Amino acid sequence: MLSHALTGLLTCLALPLGLALTERSRTAYWTELVAPLYSSEANNKVLATAQSSSNPSQWPEYTDQPTRLYLLHERFSTLCPNDGDTTDWLSLARTWSNGLYNPSQDVLASWAHDVGFNSVPMMHELRHNPANETAKNAVLANAQYLASRYLSVVGCTKSWDRGKGDFEVRHMQIIDNMMNLQLLLTAADLSGNSTYRDMATSHANKTMQNHIRPDGSSYHVVNYDPTNQLLPQTRHAQLYRRTR
Template sequence: MRYASVQYSILYNEFVDSQGTFYPSYGNPLDQDWKSTTATSGWTQGFFPGVLWNIVEHNATRQLLQHAVDVTMPTAPFANVTGTHDVGFVIMSGFGNAYRLLKRQEYLDVIITAARSLATRYSPIVRCTRSWNSAQGFLVIIDNIMNLELLFEASNQTKDQSLYNIAWQHANRTMYEHFRDDNSTYHVVEYNETDGSVIRKYTAQGYADWSTWSRGQSWAVHGFTIAYRYTKYQPFLDKAISAANYVLTHLPNSTDVIPYWDYDAIHNSTLTYQPRDTSAAAIFASALVELSEYAPTSDMKNKFLENAKAIVNELSSATYMIYGNKEYKLYALLANGTQGPYPKNPYDVSLAYGDYYLTQAVVRLAKL
């Protein structure tokens, strides 16, 4: 976390120099410059303030708190965006953490506005919120399970039952449609928005339609853990545990706990090199820490915690950290992230969400 504070203080200065328009998204560790977005474009801009809030939660100073506030506030207009499901990622990483820590009404107002924006994407016929806009069908991706936190939190704060119902219905339908019998996940489910039936199940970022994209599986574990946090609905917890156990039995081995970008590609692709995805590992580790709180037995609790610690320790090692390679120049934490699908999109890169969920996992572990 000290290293994170140093790296992200440098990024904060870059944010200031850009007059508030620099939000890191991904970057080649060999380069000094991130590929960035603005405060109101893309889907990754919430993770920069999110990392800063994690740093504040770990060791607050007046200066770090001001940095977090400064970087969060410009993203507020995104709460009015109805054209994407990613409003949940953007707002909860920044304003969600800000409100949790400071309880300021102005932060809650942004969360409520964002939840109502996301709710406009709900179809009572499909019983899900739309992920990607498409004229050909109603598309829902497994990533979208993470955005339900926005709806649940806003419902909690306002007592608006309709927001809770939307989130619950989306989680419930996802539980039945996105999982295979072995508790691995499909990335995309395309529904018929006229009658709600399933048209097809496929991948956009994984190796194949039948394979398991590692970050998608991590989203599933994390998202159903959050859904259980708010609902205490036992099937959501059971699904989170089952999805987590799938990951634990498909990691490379007991001492190599960072997944490849797709759990099946390493065994089936003709490409001799297969990249890891440190973001999938970070998301999973953070989820495991919270999931351990709800584990029904002490053995399961300990298993989840020990694996979370092992993953965080490995991610924090010179193998995957930017400081581990003297040729790396990027001001970031993690290397070896993969956007997917490989090799079409960037791989062996730093990803803003990888840094966010790693620091979240560390903060959660530190509270134990």
């Protein structure tokens, strides 16, 4: 069972959004939407998946799994140490992360803009063991690859190396890649190289400038001209609204 303090905190944080979206009462919102996420049944499903393979080797399908395992370790070791859970979540997280370390150049190239997502387990590992040189070197190597996809004249990293339908390949950047910025910022802290932080800041500013509509929604894709920063196309490659 969650501690009363954490339960109260989560309720206070989640309630305003829940009421705005569903108009449910505090009790109903917690009971129906939030509490199941912290149930033993949910934990058991994650555990069963983690124990189903001793040597996971596929990505990106399993990339979220080691992150879940690291978060469960943090939950039971730090946030709720008295909940009585004895599962060695940290060992499971490390096992499931092994396949993401030291990718070949071909695999790294196939990751492309997903390199930030696939680096999250290494960043979790460094939170638990800052002296882990293997995790540190992996983060720095992946950040260096991500930085190679940054184009200064545009001011953001490139997402896709391919076209989408009638979309000409230029310097395509998707809103999803805001999730890559943690990798660049972590690399800046680890290496002392402020260039990584500058790239992340520029990418975020460009996203705010060109991805966000006046109503607060966002385009999925912005296709920049890499020669002069012009913004020739905006669209949703995964949704129905495709133009500005």
